[in-house]
Amino acid sequence: MIKNELFLKALRGETVSRPPVWMMRQAGRYLPEFMEIKKNYDFFTRCQTPELASEITVQPIRRFGMDAAILFSDILVIPQAMNIDVEMRPGTGPWLPKPIRTSSDLDRVEIPDVTDKLGYVMEAIKMTKEKLDDEIPLIGFAGSPWTILCYCVEGQGSKNFAMAKEFCFTKPFAAHMLLQKITDTTITYLKEKVKAGVNAVQIFDSWGGMLSPKDYQEFSWQYMQQIIDALKDETHVIAFGKGCWFALDKMAKSGASALGIDWTCSPANARYLTGGQITLQGNFDPSRLLSPPDDIKKMVAKMIDEFGKDKYIVNLGHGILPNIPVENAAAFVEAVKEYKQPGE
Amino acid sequence: MIKNELFLKALRGETVSRPPVWMMRQAGRYLPEFMEIKKNYDFFTRCQTPELASEITVQPIRRFGMDAAILFSDILVIPQAMNIDVEMRPGTGPWLPKPIRTSSDLDRVEIPDVTDKLGYVMEAIKMTKEKLDDEIPLIGFAGSPWTILCYCVEGQGSKNFAMAKEFCFTKPFAAHMLLQKITDTTITYLKEKVKAGVNAVQIFDSWGGMLSPKDYQEFSWQYMQQIIDALKDETHVIAFGKGCWFALDKMAKSGASALGIDWTCSPANARYLTGGQITLQGNFDPSRLLSPPDDIKKMVAKMIDEFGKDKYIVNLGHGILPNIPVENAAAFVEAVKEYKQPGE
Numbered sequence: 001m002i003k004n005e006l007f008l009k010a011l012r013g014e015t016v017s018r019p020p021v022w023m024m025r026q027a028g029r030y031l032p033e034f035m036e037i038k039k040n041y042d043f044f045t046r047c048q049t050p051e052l053a054s055e056i057t058v059q060p061i062r063r064f065g066m067d068a069a070i071l072f073s074d075i076l077v078i079p080q081a082m083n084i085d086v087e088m089r090p091g092t093g094p095w096l097p098k099p100i101r102t103s104s105d106l107d108r109v110e111i112p113d114v115t116d117k118l119g120y121v122m123e124a125i126k127m128t129k130e131k132l133d134d135e136i137p138l139i140g141f142a143g144s145p146w147t148i149l150c151y152c153v154e155g156q157g158s159k160n161f162a163m164a165k166e167f168c169f170t171k172p173f174a175a176h177m178l179l180q181k182i183t184d185t186t187i188t189y190l191k192e193k194v195k196a197g198v199n200a201v202q203i204f205d206s207w208g209g210m211l212s213p214k215d216y217q218e219f220s221w222q223y224m225q226q227i228i229d230a231l232k233d234e235t236h237v238i239a240f241g242k243g244c245w246f247a248l249d250k251m252a253k254s255g256a257s258a259l260g261i262d263w264t265c266s267p268a269n270a271r272y273l274t275g276g277q278i279t280l281q282g283n284f285d286p287s288r289l290l291s292p293p294d295d296i297k298k299m300v301a302k303m304i305d306e307f308g309k310d311k312y313i314v315n316l317g318h319g320i321l322p323n324i325p326v327e328n329a330a331a332f333v334e335a336v337k338e339y340k341q342p343g344e
Numbered sequence: 345m346i347k348n349e350l351f352l353k354a355l356r357g358e359t360v361s362r363p364p365v366w367m368m369r370q371a372g373r374y375l376p377e378f379m380e381i382k383k384n385y386d387f388f389t390r391c392q393t394p395e396l397a398s399e400i401t402v403q404p405i406r407r408f409g410m411d412a413a414i415l416f417s418d419i420l421v422i423p424q425a426m427n428i429d430v431e432m433r434p435g436t437g438p439w440l441p442k443p444i445r446t447s448s449d450l451d452r453v454e455i456p457d458v459t460d461k462l463g464y465v466m467e468a469i470k471m472t473k474e475k476l477d478d479e480i481p482l483i484g485f486a487g488s489p490w491t492i493l494c495y496c497v498e499g500q501g502s503k504n505f506a507m508a509k510e511f512c513f514t515k516p517f518a519a520h521m522l523l524q525k526i527t528d529t530t531i532t533y534l535k536e537k538v539k540a541g542v543n544a545v546q547i548f549d550s551w552g553g554m555l556s557p558k559d560y561q562e563f564s565w566q567y568m569q570q571i572i573d574a575l576k577d578e579t580h581v582i583a584f585g586k587g588c589w590f591a592l593d594k595m596a597k598s599g600a601s602a603l604g605i606d607w608t609c610s611p612a613n614a615r616y617l618t619g620g621q622i623t624l625q626g627n628f629d630p631s632r633l634l635s636p637p638d639d640i641k642k643m644v645a646k647m648i649d650e651f652g653k654d655k656y657i658v659n660l661g662h663g664i665l666p667n668i669p670v671e672n673a674a675a676f677v678e679a680v681k682e683y684k685q686p687g688e
Contacts, residue, residue, distance in 0.1 A: 159502075
């Protein structure tokens with residue numbers, strides 16, 4: 001039994017005294033105690049060493065007391081386990097030296113034995129659960145198959161992922177084969193995470209918003225739906241598609257417990273587009289955490305008023321930025337804990 | 345009198361036999377005859393030499409026969425004229441060596457004498473009008489103040505323009521001062537373009553979709569509205585905000601003659617969000633021009649069916665990409681010229 005049930009109650013659609021709060025990418029980047037660890041261990045060492053990953057996961061909880069923890073890891077551990085080399089280059093970010101550009105490149109893509117290749121993630125989950133001591137729930141995550149394909153094809157981040165789209169539009173059979181391999185691996189991976197102890201999983205479709213509604217359905221959503229179908233009876237699934245406002249109606253009927261919303265979608269639009277029943281999570285502009293703390297608190301209170309306190313999880317609209325002052329992140333969490341409904 | 349009136353009729357909301365077609369960034373990049381010119385003249389020489397700019401402008405018209413030409417130029421001629429250095433680095437794109445990051449950086453930003461500093465643009469317009477010989481209309485353009493600010497602050501392109509947003513959110517007074525200076529310059533600039541002979545102007549808000557609806561209103565839309573107010577009695581204004589679906593309702597009431605739509609917004613959503621009365625322009629995914637020509641033709645016909653042939657200008661949802669085969673661009677234009685209504 002988890003002691004602080006706010007997050008799970010929100011996922012179940014139950015009424016709460018105040019909404020739960022956590023922040024995408026809350027573990028890492030902007031935290032001084034994380035930067036200390038970063039000095040001594042490179043990116044994948046941090047991900048692959050359960051002692052480090054679990055320590056980084058609980059750091060923001062100790063400091064800010066969010067209502068949920070999210071395992072420190074990366075969406076690119078999946079292609080890495082599938083025999084696609086992934087490096088993390090300081091300054092550049094992810095770097096895949098041998099990207100997938102042709103049908104024959106697919107031959108070297110493997111569907112891995114997840115317990116063998118990604119056992120370190122499961123160990124990190126078990127160790128984190130011990131550290132959390134059932135105080136709050138733990139979230140596991142994966143990238144959407146489309147978003148993973150974007151990196152596999154492009155080989156790095158991109159403004160518009162034009163090469164990934166070119167791959168899909170000129171070699172659709174190869175693209176679907178790759179997407180299905182990623183989907184199958186992701187389903188096994190997330191099921192193992194649930195067995196290891198996570199209380200919910202989130203699927204990040206960071207680049208879904210690069211696609212037209214029709215192409216989104218074909219190259220992204222149908223694979224996310226497969227993952228939701230496979231997981232929804234075992235755990236809560238949160239589906240987050242950045243820029244995917246046009247697909248929210250379909251997402252709301254998917255069986256996901258909650259949907260992530262980015263900051264371009266007002267709370268009213270988000271409730272309208274999702275049909276008003278499903279739990280929503282979001283959607284503070286990460287750059288707005290650069291405003292003065294008092295302004296942040298006012299904006300957060302207004303955001304909760306607009307979403308409503310129930311069926312709502314306070315979060316950012318995408319990951320926290322590295323240059324956010326710690327006191328500003330603190331103001332964000334405090335604003336939620338201090339929240340009073342209008343007239344209360 | 346312009347002989348081919350399809351584009352102007354669509355802007356006036358009049359019924360047409362088929363919708364007009366042009367493509368954002370149709371002059372340049374993917375055209376072999378442009379690449380020949382590019383070999384011998386650097387970017388700003390091409391912009392600043394009326395013979396070259398007018399020649400590049402009419403190249404795609406000769407080859408494909410679009411229903412409107414758009415002057416070859418760049419949105420960054422505005423900051424350049426305002427005493428902010430702009431270079432174009434092959435591979436990187438725009439590079440501003442001395443970006444605007446502080447209030448004191450604003451001291452060196454000038455409101456220029458447009459006829460002096462940007463006279464070459466007006467010369468290019470006059471020369472292009474002669475070459476076009478009133479066959480089709482000529483479009484002039486400018487970046488939105490917010491999009492120009494993005495480059496002035498960031499100093500180059502960016503995935504999320506986090507520095508530009510940081511500038512606005514931490515130094516709002518300086519940001520508004522810069523935005524107003526850009527707005528004032530842009531209004532004078534576009535009025536001069538109208539005097540020089542353009543038949544319509546388009547405002548490109550390429551990075552408006554990075555902002556929340558509230559911040560969009562504050563840092564982008566209010567300045568675009570000023571430009572529309574100042575120009576709408578003199579010419580047709582087309583307002584294009586990439587990723588700005590959330591602001592389409594307001595844009596539809598702005599006095600603009602037409603709104604540009606990107607490919608994440610289905611035709612049905614675009615008509616719904618704009619209230620169903622205003623002329624719309626768009627919204628083919630530029631990456632979809634990589635599909636085989638026969639597929640392109642089918643997709644274009646379907647797009648016209650969905651938007652409806654009236655109050656509609658066929659276009660891409662953003663600029664054409666450099667790697668588009670010429671025959672695919674041709675298929676896009678041909679599909680419009682061959683268009684027959686369902687049942688026709």
